[in-house]
Amino acid sequence: MLEEIPVEQPWKMVFIDGHVHIHPRFTTASVLDAAADNVAREAAGMGVTAHTEVLGVLMLAETSEAHWFASLRERLDSDHPQQDIPGWTLRKTGDSPPGVLATRDGAPALMFVPGQQVGSRERLEVLLLNTETRLPDGLDVDDILARGQAADALIVLPWGVGKWLGRRGRLVERLIVDHATNAALLLGDNGGRPVWWGEPAPFRLARKQGLRVLRGSDPLDLPGEENRIGSFGVRVDTDIPRSTPVTALHTLLRDPNTPWAMFGNLQQNSRFVRNQFGLQRKRLARSSGP
16 A cells, blocks of 8 residues: 655745845844744734744845855755754755745744845836846846846835935836836835835825735844844735745736735834934945045
8 A cells, every 4th residue: 555645735824025135244044033033923913823834935135246045045055054044944945946945843934035136227226026137237227127027027116215206206107107017017115114104105106007015124234134024024815835835926926916915014213213324324434444
């Protein structure tokens, strides 16, 4: 009699952080621990304590200088892939190209998905998610969108402090109207927006045009910011197969009929002001350096 091979059940609740940076000051262990705690807390708030049913997705938006995800995958092919990440097990997913799945007893599974943040000639940021395509900074934004679509990337125009004002704000509105039928284009909100900052007007325009807003933590290169990863995003309650989760996620996020809910809170005003001062100090230190 043949022994039955158990079939792994799909994840049923997926928390997606749609804008993740892994800055050099962050360690892999601290990122994983913080993200797992944040996702577990959100799941518990929904009454779900069975971590085996929960998946946290960390969609990377690496700058042109960052190659953390490629280094992580190379590490999985080395003799010591788990070094410096106690308690966690990492492996590639079955997708092509694969993501990286991280698991730990008693915690939700986490999945890293590759992607890039590109700076356009017009000084807009564009996220190309779920792709290993690498574009140089400085291209026209329309060119970036066209190349991202050709690469089958999920394309996000992310909000940022002062980045959608004046001429750039009008450009974002033009892109929303021009790409209203493009299911691959989303706008991006982030957990660094302070609670006093009302909803940006392009979000309202996007909804009128049938485009959606993906949310993500967008951690800054400041001490303690890794603790926000996995704390702000969108939740999808659906079956995600463990065999090819990246592929399934890509299909879901491109489908305008996929229902999702928001999770996480905007940043408290005091922390927002503190972070802005921290960024300013970093800029001054760079400008006055040798």
